[in-house]
Amino acid sequence: MTEQPSGITRCGFAAIIGAPNAGKSTLVNALVGSKVTIVTHKVQTTRFNVRGVVLEAQSQIVLVDTPGIFTPKRALDRAMVQAAWNGAAEADVIVHLVDAPAYARVLTEQGAKPQDKNAFKYVERIIDGLKKHELRADLALNKIDLLPKEHLLQLAKHFENTGCYDKIFMVSAGKKSGLETLKASLAAAMPDGPWHYPADQIADLPSRLLAAEVTREKLMLRVHEELPYAASVETETWEEHRNGAVRIGQVIFVQRESQRKIVLGKGGQVIKAIGAASRQELSRMFDRKVHLFLHVKVQENWSRDRSHLALFGLELE
Numbered sequence: 001m002t003e004q005p006s007g008i009t010r011c012g013f014a015a016i017i018g019a020p021n022a023g024k025s026t027l028v029n030a031l032v033g034s035k036v037t038i039v040t041h042k043v044q045t046t047r048f049n050v051r052g053v054v055l056e057a058q059s060q061i062v063l064v065d066t067p068g069i070f071t072p073k074r075a076l077d078r079a080m081v082q083a084a085w086n087g088a089a090e091a092d093v094i095v096h097l098v099d100a101p102a103y104a105r106v107l108t109e110q111g112a113k114p115q116d117k118n119a120f121k122y123v124e125r126i127i128d129g130l131k132k133h134e135l136r137a138d139l140a141l142n143k144i145d146l147l148p149k150e151h152l153l154q155l156a157k158h159f160e161n162t163g164c165y166d167k168i169f170m171v172s173a174g175k176k177s178g179l180e181t182l183k184a185s186l187a188a189a190m191p192d193g194p195w196h197y198p199a200d201q202i203a204d205l206p207s208r209l210l211a212a213e214v215t216r217e218k219l220m221l222r223v224h225e226e227l228p229y230a231a232s233v234e235t236e237t238w239e240e241h242r243n244g245a246v247r248i249g250q251v252i253f254v255q256r257e258s259q260r261k262i263v264l265g266k267g268g269q270v271i272k273a274i275g276a277a278s279r280q281e282l283s284r285m286f287d288r289k290v291h292l293f294l295h296v297k298v299q300e301n302w303s304r305d306r307s308h309l310a311l312f313g314l315e316l317e
């Protein structure tokens, strides 16, 4: 089916906002039913707004996965947080996703870790931001697979009292539970109008950008401890071969020579492993043979380079 259905259709944007690591990208992938945005266990994985498309009855819901909202320090951080708020301001519905177990650990003073305290602080910031910009939102308490049952109602009550939320959902994006109710509610909230995308389209990230993101995911998973947020990936070349294969050339930008050595690893082992993992996933995603060539460049200023960030739709102040 590539046509839109007859009769009244609905279409709109639903922005998923939240603190870093709340599970926003996991939720978007779970609702779409396919991987359209990258996920890691690290904070600040998503750097720009990524769309995923969901069909439900007569509605087309364009989900907008946004970067986490935190206290920005660097220019790139500020651009990321700004992108998230822009996504929220432009959306028909805002879903504020919260890492419920982390929040509950702070609220109940039971075994909160330092990262929980950060997440808690960022959630408070988001509530302040919603109030300041006079934005209404739905709340989705995520990771309830890890939340003690007795905390669920207490949390819901706590967020209800903020007065910012129209509805409260309880979900586990990771375990794919509670998603049907959320999806149905979003579908019903979309404004009347024609669908933006053909019925068979689930994402709109250009292939080059998606391919760069997949490599960045593998890079983060592999060398994040040594190289926090110092790297970026750009697809430089994309050649289609007659036999259906594609040859992709990508550059991994780092800020120092020492970081280049980390990404390469002894005898090139690390970059080889990153390349193998990325190539495997890209072959699956694009359903074709992929030849992937990675090289590492030191470019101290990549995170302040306007043209590099513009590739992702990020703007420096």
Ligand SMILES: Nc1nc2c(ncn2[C@@H]2O[C@H](COP(=O)(O)OP(=O)(O)OP(=O)(O)O)[C@@H](O)[C@H]2O)c(=O)[nH]1
Binding pocket: 018, 019, 020, 021, 022, 023, 024, 025, 026, 027, 038, 039, 040, 041, 042, 043, 044, 045, 046, 047, 066, 067, 068, 069, 142, 143, 144, 145, 146, 171, 172, 173, 174, 175
């Ligand atoms: N147990 C559990 N883990 C989850 C759930 N949803 C997401 N996660 C995990 O939480 C971590 C962060 O997930 P992401 O989807 O990357 O989070 P994000 O909010 O997009 O993070 P940023 O892009 O960094 O802002 C990953 O390790 C996920 O597997 C859930 O429902 N239950």
Ligand SMILES: [Mg+2]
Binding pocket: 024, 025, 026, 038, 039, 045, 046, 065, 066, 067, 068
């Ligand atoms: Mg994300």
